[in-house]
Amino acid sequence: MNLRYMTKELYYQKRRTVMSILGLSIGIALLIILNSLSLAYRQAAHVPLKEIGADITVQRSGDVPKDLAGAVFPCSAVTIRKEEVEKIQKLPGVRGIGTGLLLWVFDPNRAWIVLGIEKENSIGPSLLRSSLTEGRFLEDGKPEALVEQAYARQFGVRLNDTISVADKKFPVVGFVDASRAAKIAVANVYLPLKEAEDLAASSKELQSVSPYAPGDVNLLFIKADQEKITGLASEMKGILGNKATVATPDSFLKLLGSLFALSDKFTLAASLIAIIVAVLIAFKTMAGNIAERAREIGVLKAVGWTNRNVVSQLMSESVIQCFMAGILGLLIALVASFGLSFMKVNIPIPWEMSPTPHFLPGGGDQIFKTLRLPVHVPWNLAFFAIVLSVIIGGMTGGLLGRHISKIKPSEVLRHE
Amino acid sequence: MSKLTILSGTDLSKKYGDLEVVKGVSLAVNEGEFVCLVGKSGCGKTTLLSLLSGLEKPTQGRVNLDGREITTSSEDELALFRRDNVGFIFQSFNLIPTLSAWENVALPLFPIKMTSEERRRRATELLEKMELGHRMDHLPSALSGGEKQRVAIARALVNHPKIIFADEPIGNLDSGTGEAIMGILNRLHKEEGVAILMVTHEDELAKTANRLIRMKDGEIMS
Numbered sequence: 001m002n003l004r005y006m007t008k009e010l011y012y013q014k015r016r017t018v019m020s021i022l023g024l025s026i027g028i029a030l031l032i033i034l035n036s037l038s039l040a041y042r043q044a045a046h047v048p049l050k051e052i053g054a055d056i057t058v059q060r061s062g063d064v065p066k067d068l069a070g071a072v073f074p075c076s077a078v079t080i081r082k083e084e085v086e087k088i089q090k091l092p093g094v095r096g097i098g099t100g101l102l103l104w105v106f107d108p109n110r111a112w113i114v115l116g117i118e119k120e121n122s123i124g125p126s127l128l129r130s131s132l133t134e135g136r137f138l139e140d141g142k143p144e145a146l147v148e149q150a151y152a153r154q155f156g157v158r159l160n161d162t163i164s165v166a167d168k169k170f171p172v173v174g175f176v177d178a179s180r181a182a183k184i185a186v187a188n189v190y191l192p193l194k195e196a197e198d199l200a201a202s203s204k205e206l207q208s209v210s211p212y213a214p215g216d217v218n219l220l221f222i223k224a225d226q227e228k229i230t231g232l233a234s235e236m237k238g239i240l241g242n243k244a245t246v247a248t249p250d251s252f253l254k255l256l257g258s259l260f261a262l263s264d265k266f267t268l269a270a271s272l273i274a275i276i277v278a279v280l281i282a283f284k285t286m287a288g289n290i291a292e293r294a295r296e297i298g299v300l301k302a303v304g305w306t307n308r309n310v311v312s313q314l315m316s317e318s319v320i321q322c323f324m325a326g327i328l329g330l331l332i333a334l335v336a337s338f339g340l341s342f343m344k345v346n347i348p349i350p351w352e353m354s355p356t357p358h359f360l361p362g363g364g365d366q367i368f369k370t371l372r373l374p375v376h377v378p379w380n381l382a383f384f385a386i387v388l389s390v391i392i393g394g395m396t397g398g399l400l401g402r403h404i405s406k407i408k409p410s411e412v413l414r415h416e
Numbered sequence: 417m418s419k420l421t422i423l424s425g426t427d428l429s430k431k432y433g434d435l436e437v438v439k440g441v442s443l444a445v446n447e448g449e450f451v452c453l454v455g456k457s458g459c460g461k462t463t464l465l466s467l468l469s470g471l472e473k474p475t476q477g478r479v480n481l482d483g484r485e486i487t488t489s490s491e492d493e494l495a496l497f498r499r500d501n502v503g504f505i506f507q508s509f510n511l512i513p514t515l516s517a518w519e520n521v522a523l524p525l526f527p528i529k530m531t532s533e534e535r536r537r538r539a540t541e542l543l544e545k546m547e548l549g550h551r552m553d554h555l556p557s558a559l560s561g562g563e564k565q566r567v568a569i570a571r572a573l574v575n576h577p578k579i580i581f582a583d584e585p586i587g588n589l590d591s592g593t594g595e596a597i598m599g600i601l602n603r604l605h606k607e608e609g610v611a612i613l614m615v616t617h618e619d620e621l622a623k624t625a626n627r628l629i630r631m632k633d634g635e636i637m638s
Binding site for chain 1: 471491492498506510512513515532555571
C-alpha cells in the first residue's frame with residue numbers, strides 16, 4: 001500500500017471520494033440514530049422508577065372499601081404482609097427494599113392522601129427529603145407531618161400548624177414539592193411509617209376489607225440487579241399472587257407505545273436494514289469507482305504490481321474512505337441526537353400507581369411523567385459504528401479489489 | 417563480439433475463440449538491439465508484443481525473456497518479472513491522472529520497499545534526462561502530449577530494464593513531437609544499450625531501427 005498514491009487518489013478524485021463517503025455516512029448515521037433513539041426510550045422508561053430510587057415497584061390490588069370513612073387502603077394497594085416482604089427481600093438479585101403505606105383518609109370535612117414513609121432509605125419515598133422546600137424533614141419517634149406544597153397552598157396550611165388526620169393530631173414540620181419527585185408515591189400528607197401503620201391498624205373499615213397488622217405495608221420499592229429485573233418481577237408475582245401489580249422499566253416501555261419502545265426486535269431489524277443499506281451503498285459506489293479505474297489497474301499490473309499490491313492499495317483507499325464516512329456518520333448522528341433530545345415524551349403512569357382516588361376531582365385523569373427524551377450517542381455505539389465502517393471498507397475494498405485485480409493488462413490496454 | 421539474445425519467441429500462436437490473431441510466429445531480439453515490428457492495423461503486432469512482454473499468454477509456443485521461460489509463470493511471477501526487467505511505452509501514455517510527473521515515473525517502485533526520497537531521486541534523475549526537471553510536480557493534465565510521453569519513457573526506464581516494449585509510442589503525437597520522442601528512443605538504445613521492440617504502422621519510423629520485421633495477418637513476412 002502506497003500512502004502517497006492513496007491520499008492523492010482520494011484528494012484529486014473528489015467526486016468519487018465525496019460520493020462514497022456521503023453514501024456510507026448516511027447509512028452509518030441512520031444506524032447510530034436508530035439505536036440512540038431506542039436507548040433513549042429505554043432510559044426514559046426507567047425515569048419514573050429511578051426518581052424514587054427503585055427499579056421495581058410492587059403493590060397488590062384488593063376490594064373496594066364499602067364505606068369511605070376514616071383510613072382505608074386504595075383498592076389498588078392493599079396489604080402486603082411482613083412475611084411476604086421478607087421473602088421478596090431474600091430473592092437473589094434484590095439489592096434493597098423501600099416500603100411505604102398509602103392511605104386514603106376520609107375525615108368529615110376533608111379527604112387526605114396519606115403516605116407513611118421511612119425516614120432513612122435511599123430507596124422509595126424517603127427520597128422526598130431532597131424535595132423539602134420549607135421546614136425540616138421528619139424525625140425519629142415524633143408524630144409529625146410533611147405537607148405537599150401545592151396542597152398546603154390550596155388549603156391554607158402553614159408551617160407549625162397542626163393538622164388532624166383520622167382524629168390524630170400532627171404538627172406540620174415541613175413542606176415538600178412533590179412535583180419535583182416522581183408521579184409515583186405522591187400524597188398530600190407524609191407521615192412517619194410508624195404513624196401511618198397505627199392509623200391503618202386502628203381503622204375498622206380498612207381491617208374489614210384487607211386485614212392489616214403493624215409491620216405490613218402496601219407499597220414496595222425495590223432496587224435490583226438490572227439483568228434480573230424481568231425474572232424477579234415474575235417471582236414476586238408468584239409470592240404475592242395474581243393480584244400483584246409489579247411495575248418495571250419494561251412495563252413503562254410498553255406503555256410508551258413507540259415503535260422503538262415496543263421491542264428490541266424492531267431496533268435490531270432497523271439496525272440490520274441500516275447496515276445492509278450502508279454496505280450496499282458502499283459496495284455500489286466503490287464498484288462504480290473501481291470499474292472506472294480498470295485501465296489504471298491494467299497499467300499498474302503492466303508496470304509490475306502484483307494482484308496483492310493492487311488489492312492492498314484499493315483496500316486501503318476503501319478503508320480510509322469508509323473510516324471517514326464513519327466519522328461523518330457519527331457527526332451527523334450527534335447533531336441529529338442533539339435535535340432529538342429536545343423532543344418531549346409523556347410516560348403514562350398506570351392508574352393502579354396513581355395515589356389519587358378516581359372519584360375525586362382530577363382523580364380519573366391519566367397521569368403522565370413528561371420528560372425530555374434523553375437521546376445521546378453512547379461511546380460504545382460510536383466506537384461500534386466506526387469499527388463497522390472500517391470493516392465494511394475492508395470487505396468492500398478487498399472483494400472489489402480481488403475482482404478487479406484479475407483483469408489482464410493486455411485486455412484494458414490494447415484498445416488504444 | 418556477437419550479442420546475446422535477450423528475447424525470443426518460438427512458434428507463438430494466439431487464438432481468441434476461432435480467430436487466430438498470431439500464427440506460429442518465431443522471432444528473437446538481441447541485447448541492445450532496436451527492432452521495429454511493422455504492419456497494418458489488425459495484423460496482430462500489438463498482440464505479438466503482449467505475448468513477448470508477458471502481458472498475455474500465448475495459446476501455443478514459448479517466450480524466453482532474459483534467459484527465463486515466461487510462458488509457464490504465474491500472473492504474479494510475471495508482474496514481478498516485468499517490474500524488474502521490462503519497460504513499457506504505450507500509445508496513449510497511460511499515466512495515472514492523480515499522480516504528478518515524478519510519481520508516475522516512480523509508479524513501478526511503489527510496491528518496492530524503499531524510501532520516498534530514493535524513489536523521488538531516481539524519478540528526478542530520469543525526468544531531468546528527459547528535460548522535464550521543471551515539470552516534476554505537475555499532474556499529467558498540465559503536460560503536453562510530448563511531455564506525457566517523455567514521462568512515460570522515464571517510467572519505462574526507472575527499473576533499469578534490459579528491454580523496452582513500445583506500442584505505437586508516437587501514434588498520438590504530432591510529427592514534430594513524434595520525431596523528438598523517436599530521438600529519445602534512439603538515444604536510449606545507443607547510449608544506454610537498452611533493447612527496444614517497437615510496434616508501429618509507419619514504415620518511415622522503422623527506418624531508424626536496427627531491424628525491421630513485417631507482419632501481415634498474424635504472420636511474419638520478412
